[in-house]
Amino acid sequence: MTAGIPEDSHPLIRRLGTIAVLSDAERAAIRALPLTVRDYPAGADIIRERDRPAQCCLLLDGFLCRYRIVAGGRRQIFSFHLPGDMPDLQSLHLEVMDHALAPIVPSTVAFIAHADIRALYRALPRIGEIFWRATLIDAAMFREWMTGLGSRDAYQRTAHLLCELYVRLESIGLARDFAYDIPMTQQELGDALGITTVHVNRTLRQLREAGVVSIRRARVQIHSWANLAAIAGGFDPTYLHLVPLAQP
Amino acid sequence: MTAGIPEDSHPLIRRLGTIAVLSDAERAAIRALPLTVRDYPAGADIIRERDRPAQCCLLLDGFLCRYRIVAGGRRQIFSFHLPGDMPDLQSLHLEVMDHALAPIVPSTVAFIAHADIRALYRALPRIGEIFWRATLIDAAMFREWMTGLGSRDAYQRTAHLLCELYVRLESIGLARDFAYDIPMTQQELGDALGITTVHVNRTLRQLREAGVVSIRRARVQIHSWANLAAIAGGFDPTYLHLVPLAQP
DNA sequence: CGGGAGGTTGAAATCACTCAATTAGAGTGG
DNA sequence: CCACTCTAATTGAGTGATTTCAACCTCCCG
Numbered sequence: 001m002t003a004g005i006p007e008d009s010h011p012l013i014r015r016l017g018t019i020a021v022l023s024d025a026e027r028a029a030i031r032a033l034p035l036t037v038r039d040y041p042a043g044a045d046i047i048r049e050r051d052r053p054a055q056c057c058l059l060l061d062g063f064l065c066r067y068r069i070v071a072g073g074r075r076q077i078f079s080f081h082l083p084g085d086m087p088d089l090q091s092l093h094l095e096v097m098d099h100a101l102a103p104i105v106p107s108t109v110a111f112i113a114h115a116d117i118r119a120l121y122r123a124l125p126r127i128g129e130i131f132w133r134a135t136l137i138d139a140a141m142f143r144e145w146m147t148g149l150g151s152r153d154a155y156q157r158t159a160h161l162l163c164e165l166y167v168r169l170e171s172i173g174l175a176r177d178f179a180y181d182i183p184m185t186q187q188e189l190g191d192a193l194g195i196t197t198v199h200v201n202r203t204l205r206q207l208r209e210a211g212v213v214s215i216r217r218a219r220v221q222i223h224s225w226a227n228l229a230a231i232a233g234g235f236d237p238t239y240l241h242l243v244p245l246a247q248p
Numbered sequence: 249m250t251a252g253i254p255e256d257s258h259p260l261i262r263r264l265g266t267i268a269v270l271s272d273a274e275r276a277a278i279r280a281l282p283l284t285v286r287d288y289p290a291g292a293d294i295i296r297e298r299d300r301p302a303q304c305c306l307l308l309d310g311f312l313c314r315y316r317i318v319a320g321g322r323r324q325i326f327s328f329h330l331p332g333d334m335p336d337l338q339s340l341h342l343e344v345m346d347h348a349l350a351p352i353v354p355s356t357v358a359f360i361a362h363a364d365i366r367a368l369y370r371a372l373p374r375i376g377e378i379f380w381r382a383t384l385i386d387a388a389m390f391r392e393w394m395t396g397l398g399s400r401d402a403y404q405r406t407a408h409l410l411c412e413l414y415v416r417l418e419s420i421g422l423a424r425d426f427a428y429d430i431p432m433t434q435q436e437l438g439d440a441l442g443i444t445t446v447h448v449n450r451t452l453r454q455l456r457e458a459g460v461v462s463i464r465r466a467r468v469q470i471h472s473w474a475n476l477a478a479i480a481g482g483f484d485p486t487y488l489h490l491v492p493l494a495q496p
Numbered sequence: 497c498g499g500g501a502g503g504t505t506g507a508a509a510t511c512a513c514t515c516a517a518t519t520a521g522a523g524t525g526g
Numbered sequence: 527c528c529a530c531t532c533t534a535a536t537t538g539a540g541t542g543a544t545t546t547c548a549a550c551c552t553c554c555c556g
Contacts, residue, residue, distance in 0.1 A: 068391070070399040071481035078391050090388070093381040098388050098487045122373070132380050133341040139387035140338070140346050142394060143316070143326050149397035150442030151318040154512070185534065194398030199512055201536060217521090233319035239346045401543070433502065447544060449504060465553095 011172075012058055015084025018171045018242050019137060020130045029124055033117075035110035040103045047101040053091045055111040059083050062107020063183045067191065068099045077192035079141060080104070080165070080184065084172055089135050092117060105183045137241045144239045145192075152233055154195045158203045160232035161193060162213060162220060167237045178222040182215070207231070259420075260306055263332025266419045266490050267385060268378045277372055281365075283358035288351045295349040301339045303359040307331050310355020311431045315439065316347040325440035327389060328352075328413070328432065332420055337383050340365060353431045385489045392487045393440075400481055402443045406451045408480035409441065410461060410468060415485045426470040430463070455479070 013027050022030075037060065040046055047053055049068060057064075064081040066088075078099060081087040087101055092114055103109075121128030144164075148157040165182065169175035184192075186200040193200065207213050212227045213220060222228055229235035261275050270278075285308065288294055295301055297316060305312075312329040314336075326347060329335040335349055340362055351357075369376030392412075396405040413430065417423035432440075434448040441448065455461050460475045461468060470476055477483035 068395060070395055072399070074399045076395045076399045078394055090384045093377055094384050094388065094489055096486060096489070098489075099391060125370070125373075128376070129341055132383070135380070135384055135387065136338045136342050139383065139390055140342065142387060142390035143347060146326055146390060146394050146397060147316060147318055147324045149394060150440075151320070151322045151324045186536095187534080192398075196513060197535085198514080198537085202512090205536085238344060241342055241344070241346075434504095435502080444545060445503085446505085446546080450544095453504085 011060055011084035012086070014172055015082075016130055016134070019133060020243060022130075023126075026124060026127055026130075029120055029127065033112050033120065035112060037108060037110045039106065039108050042103050042105050042107075045100050045102045046109060047088055047091075047097055049097055049100050051097045052095050053088065053097065053114075055113045056086050056091060056117060057088050057101065058110045058112060059085050059087065060108040060110050062109075063104045064101055064107060064109075065104050065184075065188065065192070066099050066101050075191045076194070077188060078145070079138070080192065082168055082172060082174065086112075086131075086134065089131060090138070092131075104185075104188055133241075140239045140241060149194045154193065154199055154203045155206055156231060156233045157193050157195075158189070158200070159207060159212070159228050160235060161189070162207075162222065163225075163229055163232050163235040164237075164240070166220075166222060166225075167240060167242075171240075171242055178225055180220055181218050182220045183218060259308055259332035260334070262420055263330075264378055264382070267381060268491060270378075271374075274372055274375055274378075277368055277375065281360055281368060283360060285356060285358045287354065287356050290351050290353050290355075293348050293350045294357060295336055295339075295345055297345055297348050299345045300343050301336065301345065301362075303361045304334050304339060304365060305336050305349065306358045306360060307333050307335065308356040308358050310357075311352045312349055312355060312357075313352050313432075313436065313440070314347050314349050323439045324442070325436060326393070327386070328440065330416055330420060330422065334360075334379075334382065337379060338386070340379075352433075352436055381489075388487045388489060397442045402441065402447055402451045403454055404479060404481045405441050405443075406437070406448070407455060407460070407476050408483060409437070410455075410470065411473075411477055411480050411483040412485075412488070414468075414470060414473075415488060415490075419488075419490055426473055428468055429466050430468045431466060 010031055013022065013030055016022060016030070035058070046057055046064070059081055061083055064085070064087055065077045066079050066081070067075050067077045069075050079087070088097070091097065117131070121131060148160055152160065166175055166178065166180055169180045174180065186204070187197050190197045190200040195203070204215055208215060210227070210231070212224050212231065213222050258279055261270065261278055264270060264278070283306070294305055294312070307329055309331055312333070312335055313325045314327050314329070315323050315325045317323050327335070336345070339345065365379070369379060396408055400408065414423055414426065414428055417428045422428065434452070435445045438445045438448040443451070452463055456463060458475070458479070460472050460479065461470050
């Protein structure tokens, strides 16, 4: 569909291509980054709160979340991450992790040494700016989630998350025709949305009964994007700061 | 108290000094940045959602907040900003504002052209990394607020905000002895905490009745830091990523 | 001293939570 | 192929936190 844009199978290049235009030299340099690949089962922490990592994580395959355990035992999930994301890029300039990173399904991740990333953006400063931009988009997504947690009720929030996941999956080619596989349990959705599992369940049922989505197994089918976006309080993907070509 | 560290009256240098160690050359370069100073009355937007600024804002005096108006009329405040903060630093690499910036009391701000900031960090790449770090701390604070909105009740959240404000004000020399002036109205606190004005009022009363703080006029006096921090769910300032010297 | 913004309080309604029990699927071993 | 088992999903009933709506109060400032 994007005829002039050559496909690239490197997930990081594909992902960065959704938020900035990359030159051939930049692609080549990214492709040359040394990676250490490793598999994780669901639930096994990749990084823990208070760790001081010397490397960044690049998700190759699977689904990750960032979270913190709160006094009282509740878990707050801050974000979900898709292949191509570098969920702990902030560790480049923030020594101590203030949250943890874990797969929600069995996942393959690649580690890239901080030293290699620094060398890369010192050689090609524009790559540094693109990485910086990636962390800023991260922050923009936090603002959007804060808005949901602070100002939207469970019904709106849930609709919003379903919209966001579709737009993000579509942008990296993992969803089309308003359908996608949703890998998280209702427990995990609740931890992200700030509601209990029980209430997630009731809320999803409401959305189903309203006829805007159907959710069977782990499969989401959006029947009316317009209605779902309206329920979300007017879903506006601006906060994802995708470059125009990549928008659905 | 920090004998070896020379005082500097430039608010940006003071603020950056709380999150990184600056060399003399870096201080000088920052001091040389061209500033355009302007005063704003409370409530007048400095930047609006959808704007595409070509400059960043540095707060010299007063108090700012970042916010968005949500479908339904509610306002979500994402952060409060103190002198020395650059609340829209993200506009350097995110063209479109996804939220607005406004003073909550009459404030003096300085504008710095994006071009000048870029020139600065191209000449001194470490300054770029410090600015990047500042935006990452911003994101860390969003995560902390998300945690509150998603996982803490109104009582804990309010205590948490009072703790955060003290630590931040203290770090730039605007508070001591566990007391400070709190410039925001209960309406604004509610918009930040995701609760109604009425409930802010009841919650503050609860804190007062518990004997941990007194709030008269715009003055906050924390009687028991330990208790307040405990109510907040164990306030831990790690997420502010202040450098050791600047911590209270 | 009058007006207005911000603060304070009460009562009823609502959203989401807790607790508890039940059902549905997916994998496993016999 | 069928029990068995585990995890995730589902539902009901009662409870609690927060909102809504409405009124009143208090201070500051012109």
